[in-house]
Every structure is written in C-alpha cells, then in structure tokens.
Amino acid sequence: MDNTLIRMESLCRFYEMGDQTVKALDNIDLSFNRNEYVAIMGPSGSGKSTLMNIIGCLDTPSSGTYELNGQSVSGMDDDELARIRNREIGFVFQTFNLLPRLDCLRNVELPLIYAGIDAEERFDRALDALERVGLGDRVNHKPSELSGGQIQRVAIARALINNPSLILADEPTGNLDTSTSRDIMTIFSELSEAGNTIILITHEEDIAQYTRRFIRLRDGKIESDTHAPILE
Amino acid sequence: MRRFWNETYESLLMAFDQIRGNKTRSFLTALGVIIGIVSITMMGTAINGIDAGFEKSLSMLGYDVIYVQKGSWGSMGQWWRFRNRPDLKTEYADQINRIIADNPESGLEIAVPQMSSYRASVSYKDRNLQQIFAFGTSADYLRTASGDLSEGRFFLPHESESGSMVCLIGDDIATGLFPNESAIGKDIKLKNRKFRVIGVFKKQGKFLGLFSFDNQIITPLNAFRKVFGNSGYVTIRIKTKEKIKVADAREEIRGIMRRLRRLPPGKTDDFSINEQQAFKSQLDPIKNGIAIAGIFITGMSLFVGAIGIMNITFVSVKERTKEIGLRKALGARRRTILMQFLIESLSICLLGGLTGLVIAISITAAIEKILPDFPIQFSLLLIVISLIVSVLTGIVSGLAPAISASRLDPADSLRYE
Numbered sequence: 001m002d003n004t005l006i007r008m009e010s011l012c013r014f015y016e017m018g019d020q021t022v023k024a025l026d027n028i029d030l031s032f033n034r035n036e037y038v039a040i041m042g043p044s045g046s047g048k049s050t051l052m053n054i055i056g057c058l059d060t061p062s063s064g065t066y067e068l069n070g071q072s073v074s075g076m077d078d079d080e081l082a083r084i085r086n087r088e089i090g091f092v093f094q095t096f097n098l099l100p101r102l103d104c105l106r107n108v109e110l111p112l113i114y115a116g117i118d119a120e121e122r123f124d125r126a127l128d129a130l131e132r133v134g135l136g137d138r139v140n141h142k143p144s145e146l147s148g149g150q151i152q153r154v155a156i157a158r159a160l161i162n163n164p165s166l167i168l169a170d171e172p173t174g175n176l177d178t179s180t181s182r183d184i185m186t187i188f189s190e191l192s193e194a195g196n197t198i199i200l201i202t203h204e205e206d207i208a209q210y211t212r213r214f215i216r217l218r219d220g221k222i223e224s225d226t227h228a229p230i231l232e
Numbered sequence: 233m234r235r236f237w238n239e240t241y242e243s244l245l246m247a248f249d250q251i252r253g254n255k256t257r258s259f260l261t262a263l264g265v266i267i268g269i270v271s272i273t274m275m276g277t278a279i280n281g282i283d284a285g286f287e288k289s290l291s292m293l294g295y296d297v298i299y300v301q302k303g304s305w306g307s308m309g310q311w312w313r314f315r316n317r318p319d320l321k322t323e324y325a326d327q328i329n330r331i332i333a334d335n336p337e338s339g340l341e342i343a344v345p346q347m348s349s350y351r352a353s354v355s356y357k358d359r360n361l362q363q364i365f366a367f368g369t370s371a372d373y374l375r376t377a378s379g380d381l382s383e384g385r386f387f388l389p390h391e392s393e394s395g396s397m398v399c400l401i402g403d404d405i406a407t408g409l410f411p412n413e414s415a416i417g418k419d420i421k422l423k424n425r426k427f428r429v430i431g432v433f434k435k436q437g438k439f440l441g442l443f444s445f446d447n448q449i450i451t452p453l454n455a456f457r458k459v460f461g462n463s464g465y466v467t468i469r470i471k472t473k474e475k476i477k478v479a480d481a482r483e484e485i486r487g488i489m490r491r492l493r494r495l496p497p498g499k500t501d502d503f504s505i506n507e508q509q510a511f512k513s514q515l516d517p518i519k520n521g522i523a524i525a526g527i528f529i530t531g532m533s534l535f536v537g538a539i540g541i542m543n544i545t546f547v548s549v550k551e552r553t554k555e556i557g558l559r560k561a562l563g564a565r566r567r568t569i570l571m572q573f574l575i576e577s578l579s580i581c582l583l584g585g586l587t588g589l590v591i592a593i594s595i596t597a598a599i600e601k602i603l604p605d606f607p608i609q610f611s612l613l614l615i616v617i618s619l620i621v622s623v624l625t626g627i628v629s630g631l632a633p634a635i636s637a638s639r640l641d642p643a644d645s646l647r648y649e
Contacts, residue, residue, distance in 0.1 A: 082564060083563065
C-alpha cells in the first residue's frame with residue numbers, strides 16, 4: 001500500500017486583488033506520509049493559512065495538483081469537498097469553534113450527523129471520543145461551563161470522531177496558557193503515537209518542537225523542510 | 233434517505249434551539265405571520281358567518297314561497313320606480329287559488345293574502361310598544377310560513393272569515409307586554425281596538441339582522457281591515473308545489489297576474505314577483521367586497537411579515553457566518569445548510585400561524601359570548617388554509633437567505649468575526 005497520504009505538485013494559489021495578482025502559494029511541491037507529525041510554520045502572510053485551507057479541502061488550488069488519500073481534489077465541487085472534509089479530515093481550530101448552545105456530546109457528534117450516522121451510534125462514538133481526551137465526565141456540559149483547555153479537548157474529540165486520515169490543527173494552542181498548551185500538545189503526541197497523521201500550523205517554535213518535521217514557508221514558497229533528529 | 237431524515241431531524245432540533253435562544257426576535261419575526269393569519273381567519277369567519285346567518289334568514293322566508301308585491305326586493309331603495317303602479321288587492325289570492333284549482337298541471341299550491349302595516353302600536357294596560365309589524369291574513373297563512381307557536385293556536389277558518397278580533401303575537405311582543413304572565417286570553421289594544429291574544433310565536437331571531445319576526449302581530453284579514461281600512465300594503469304569498477323550479481313558478485304566477493290585471497301583450501308588468509333569491513343577489517356584492525378587502529389586507533400583512541422574516545433570517549445568516557463555516561468544514565453540504573435555515577424560517581412561520589389561529593379562535597369565542605346574535609362560524613378549512621399560508625410564507629421568506637447561507641465559502645466564513 002502506498003504510504004503517501006498527501007501529494008502536492010507545482011501547486012499554486014492566486015488571489016485577484018484589484019489589478020494585482022497575489023501569489024499566496026507559489027509552486028509548492030510537498031508530500032506527507034501516513035502517520036507523519038508535521039508543523040507548518042511561517043510568519044503571517046507567508047501563505048500558511050492558504051496552505052492549510054487547501055490541505056483541509058476548504059479551498060482548491062488555482063493550478064497544480066493536490067491529492068488526498070489517492071483522490072484528486074482539484075476539480076471537486078462544493079458538495080464533494082464537503083464529503084471529503086467529513087470523511088478524511090478532523091479540524092482543530094485556534095478559536096475552538098464549538099457551538100455554544102450545544103453540550104459537549106452534541107458538539108462532538110456533529111460530523112457524524114453530516115455523515116448520516118444514526119443517533120444511537122453517534123452517541124456511542126461521541127462518548128468514546130470524549131473519553132479518549134479525558135472528558136468522559138463532562139459530556140452534558142456546555143462550552144461556557146468548561147475551561148479553555150477542556151474546550152480544546154472537546155474540539156479534538158470532535159476531530160477524532162470520524163476516524164479521519166488527517167488531523168489538521170490550526171494554531172491549536174494560540175488561545176491557551178503555557179501549561180494548558182503543554183497538556184494539549186501531549187494529547188497530540190499521544191494521537192500521533194497511536195498512528196494518526198497530524199499537521200500543525202503554528203508560528204510558535206516551542207509548539208513546533210513537539211513535532212518531527214518542520215516546514216517553513218515564506219512568501220508563498222517553502223523555505224525549509226527539515227526532519228527532527230531521532231532522539232533516543 | 234436515512235441521511236436526509238437524520239439531517240432534517242437535526243435541523244428541526246437546531247431550529248427550535250435557535251428560536252428558544254432568541255425569543256424576542258423570533259416573536260417579532262412571527263408577528264407579521266400572526267397578524268396575517270388572524271386577519272385571514274377573522275375574515276373567513278366573518279364571511280362564513282354572514283353566509284350562515286343569511287341562510288338562516290332565508291329559511292325564515294321559505295324556499296318555496298313566492299311573494300307577489302307592488303315593489304321589487306331586488307331594487308330596494310328605488311321605491312319611486314314602483315310608486316305609480318296600482319296597489320295589489322287581497323282578492324287576488326282567492327282568484328289565484330281558483331285558477332290553480334282549475335289547472336291540474338299548475339306548479340302552485342296555494343295563495344294567501346297578507347295586508348300589513350309597519351308602524352302599528354300595541355298596548356296592554358300601561359305597557360306600550362311602537363313600530364310593530366302588524367298584518368292580517370287568512371287561516372292558510374301557516375302553510376306558507378315557518379314559525380311554530382310556543383303557546384296557544386292559530387286562528388281558524390271561521391274566525392278568519394268573520395273577522396274575529398283575535399291575534400297572534402311574536403315573542404318580543406309577548407315578553408314586552410307580559411313580562412311575568414302568559415299572554416294567552418289577554419286583550420291587547422292594536423290601534424285602540426281590542427284584540428284577544430290566542431297564540432304566541434316561538435322566538436325566531438332577526439332577518440338579516442334588520443327585521444324581526446318576533447316583533448309582529450297577526451290578525452285575521454277582515455279584522456285587520458276593520459282597524460286599518462284598506463290602506464295596508466298587500467302581499468300575496470304563494471307556495472309552490474314540491475320539486476317545482478322557482479323560474480317555472482315565477483312564469484306561471486306572472487301569467488296569472490297579467491291575466492288578473494288584464495295587461496295586453498307588450499305592456500310591462502305592474503307588479504313584482506319576489507323570492508329569497510332576490511336577497512341573495514343583493515348580498516353577494518357585499519360579501520365579495522368583504523372578501524376582496526380581506527384578501528388585500530391579509531396579503532399586505534403577510535407580505536410585510538414575509539419581508540420581516542426574510543430580513544431577520546438574513547441577519548441571522550450574517551451573525552452565524554462562522555457557525556456556517558464550521559458546519560461546512562465538518563462536512564455539511566449546501567443542501568444541509570439550506571435546509572437548516574429554511575426549516576428555521578418555516579418553523580417560525582408555522583409557530584406564528586398556530587399562534588394566530590389560537591388568537592383568532594379566542595377572539596371568535598369572545599365575540600360569540602358577548603354578541604350571541606352575531607353570525608360567526610369557524611371552519612376546519614380555514615385552519616388548513618391558514619397553516620398552508622404560513623408554510624408558504626416561511627418558504628418564500630426563508631429561501632433567499634437560506635440559499636445565500638448555503639453558498640458561503642467555508643474558508644472565508646471560518647475566519648469571519
């Protein structure tokens with residue numbers, strides 16, 4: 001079986017800004033294997049958000065190819081992209097993005113609703129996912145009754161629930177204090193050890209240090225792509 | 233399919249959640265629909281009520297009774313057109329009856345004379361009633377009129393012929409003159425002549441809310457003449473046989489009357505043949521007018537309501553841009569988002585519609601309690617129409633915002649603050 005999960009070849013993303021064309025991503029060649037734990041770094045304006053959108057199938061490239069799990073995403077329409085996001089990708093956001101009126105369980109099961117899973121199975125799997133992030137005793141709490149770290153763990157549970165082939169985390173610790181950030185990063189490390197593929201977008205070096213591959217972007221191009229030395 | 237129902241069910245839950253979370257806004261949104269539905273149902277109820285009251289009144293006139301008179305009911309208020317016609321004579325009744333008897337194929341059963349005065353007054357001891365409708369007729373009157381007696385009897389043929397000074401009175405007169413005792417056997421004064429009460433009619437209610445059958449006094453024709461002379465207004469009441477078409481009966485009566493009046497061909501009728509249909513054609517334009525005004529008012533309020541709902545749904549879409557982005561990121565398709573917002577506006581409209589119905593039914597019940605005589609009727613059809621209208625309003629007003637929500641770009645929406 002091919003171990004490549006993501007393949008990008010001469011991928012570009014342009015934005016029209018008035019008369020100018022802004023090259024947010026300029027000729028990117030990049031691929032990720034399964035079970036990689038990657039940090040994508042770069043200053044603001046480097047194109048890392050655009051890259052995240054494309055990896056997350058929230059956006060499609062202007063030119064070039066993007067393959068996720070053997071499927072070419074470039075020509076897909078909105079609904080096909082929605083289906084791919086639903087099945088292949090688990091998102092974790094900087095601002096958590098839980099729905100405030102729903103309790104943890106209902107927040108976590110949301111992707112399963114869009115996958116057409118029955119209520120009973122949804123309940124079981126959401127409970128499982130919450131237990132995995134250590135919130136089995138908070139299932140009926142609403143986000144407003146939880147701490148920031150707990151909220152982000154609920155969001156991670158939501159990202160896990162569909163058994164995605166890729167977990168995409170956009171500045172997951174950006175709104176958290178240092179010790180909570182450490183807890184969250186521990187969870188990601190555990191998930192990585194359990195065999196998940198994780199891509200982390202961050203601008204914090206110490207957060208990136210948890211990962212094993214660092215990709216630095218600058219002006220829409222890959223500045224460097226290094227692997228962490230294997231520490232024994 | 234299961235996925236569709238799953239999503240629909242979840243959308244429904246979310247919609248109710250949203251409505252509960254924004255009570256004031258939801259109420260204001262629903263207000264347009266509430267007002268629209270209340271006006272639809274009240275209008276429909278009023279029209280139904282007019283119809284029902286009208287039917288009831290017409291049945292008082294009798295579906296099979298035709299009235300030959302000097303003037304026509306179909307052109308009320310144009311009395312001058314008939315002023316120069318010769319008065320009818322009560323004798324026509326006997327002559328018509330003779331003609332009917334000679335013709336075995338006649339569609340007519342019997343003709344009964346009636347001579348009336350609108351402005352009689354009656355009194356008993358110190359009690360006195362004005363503006364009484366008094367008329368004299370024959371013993372056959374009951375065959376051409378509805379109206380049961382609550383007490384006593386009608387006058388007999390020999391009393392009718394001899395002109396006995398007896399009378400029957402309507403319920404209002406009986407209670408007016410004899411509040412605490414039976415009227416039977418008492419002598420009342422009609423235009424200063426004594427009449428003995430031999431019967432009282434049951435309460436019948438008003439005819440079209442204008443004219444009361446409970447406010448009449450009936451005497452034998454010859455007795456009426458002794459009091460009023462020959463000055464009364466003459467009506468010949470003619471009952472048709474069963475299953476005879478009104479138009480055929482009218483033609484026959486017309487022929488007979490022209491014969492009695494000796495009108496040469498080419499000369500127009502100098503009498504009118506009236507029946508309940510004439511009222512119907514008088515009332516239809518009024519009813520249609522109410523209906524058109526009602527549809528207009530209702531349409532306006534629903535239109536305003538729909539715009540309000542559309543506006544608020546657009547605001548709600550804007551406010552929840554980030555939520556929409558998240559839902560799309562998690563795998564919601566366009567159709568799912570569309571359904572969610574459509575179901576939301578539909579639920580608001582349906583709740584508004586139901587609230588409107590409850591209000592309308594309460595108002596109807598209140599009116600019935602306060603004004604028992606007011607013709608009012610609530611129908612199942614109105615409920616069904618109201619609900620359909622609410623749902624349509626919901627779809628029409630929710631569609632545009634829902635489509636715009638479904639087309640939002642997920643990446644942009646997620647970043648929206």
